[in-house]
Amino acid sequence: MQSVIAVIAVIGLVGLFFGVLLAFADKKLAVEMNPLIHVVEDILPKGQCGACGFAGCAAYAEAVVLDKDVPPDLCVPGKKAVAQMVAELTGKAAKDIEPRVAFIRCALPISAAKKKYQYSGIEDCLAASLLQNGPKECEYGCIGLGTCVKQCVFGALKLNDQGLPVVDTRKCTGCGKCVSACPLQVIDLIPVDAHVAVFCNSHDRGGVVRKYCDVGCIGCSQCSKLCPHGAITMQDNLPVIDAHVCIEKCQESVCLEKCRRNAIQDYKTHAVEIKKAV
Incomplete structure (x- = not known):
């Protein structure tokens, strides 16, 4: 019985050790995300259609905020209104989108x-x-x-x-x-x-x-x-x-x-x- 308790205690201590280690690593190595990415993503229509050329709305939002070469008018479903809002947020110029x-x-x-x-x-x-x-x-x-x-x-x-x-x-x-x-x-x-x-x-x-x-x-x-x-x-x-x-x-x-x-x-x-x- 004492052996079983000892084994459980060791496993618990090992788990606690690695849990603390992972929490420390997550805090130290975390990459801070630009909050503007979430703002742009919220504007997009969330169709995940891929018409922009990216794997979903979140991927496009990240790209258009972080990459100066990604235009703000790639969201076809969002049309002109979304393009203009994304352009204003990212400081870019949007082209007219033909509906x-x-x-x-x-x-x-x-x-x-x-x-x-x-x-x-x-x-x-x-x-x-x-x-x-x-x-x-x-x-x-x-x-x-x-x-x-x-x-x-x-x-x-x-x-x-x-x-x-x-x-x-x-x-x-x-x-x-x-x-x-x-x-x-x-x-x-x-x-x-x-x-x-x-x-x-x-x-x-x-x-x-x-x-x-x-x-x-x-x-x-x-x-x-x-x-x-x-x-x-x-x-x-x-x-x-x-x-x-x-x-x-x-x-x-x-x-x-x-x-x-x-x-x-x-x-x-x-x-x-x-x-x-x-």
Whole structure:
């Protein structure tokens, strides 16, 4: 019995010794943190989206306070207001941040799409895309398994009853997390005040598109030829719109009238309809 007590006493003394030693070392070797880091971190939206290029809000706060070369306007979700506050606290100059939101470049829901096969597997777009770019005949269209929805840290995405992601522009911060999550690059970021948008992601020729999609762009290039401001160019069978030229110069949106497939649509009307639906 005395041996047991002795062992317990020795273990207790050893533990106490190392506890005191660690406490002393912690106090002596502690690195004092700049209190401004916590102030900046409190300003950030805490989405931990990584759009700034750092591993979370705390990492960005530390970097922007301690490193003179880290700009104060990297927090995309925080937009201009946060950038200005961070700039004032750190004594740096912030650039203007253009507000953008996520946009789904596909109008063909998975429920109505022609399919190469019936997918039965992991409910993940990346997993499904590994087999012939997904079950749709269109290898560029939204797969509809909601990987982007799961990745959105701000709750701005949800799947509708047809299997297409819907963006709530009131919640979307434009962080781009859903863009990186989409294996087929169906999601893009678009200026919030864009006039028109291309609701198609296919780069196939028109004859091929007609076989598998009733609303896909056939690459006729009429929109590009008729745009009086040169805001639309054709790239790999798909129109690409310079939103800034369109916003600054266009009032009539001729492209909407001439698109026979309705692949180009009025983005403002679309955004309003989405807001009403969510």
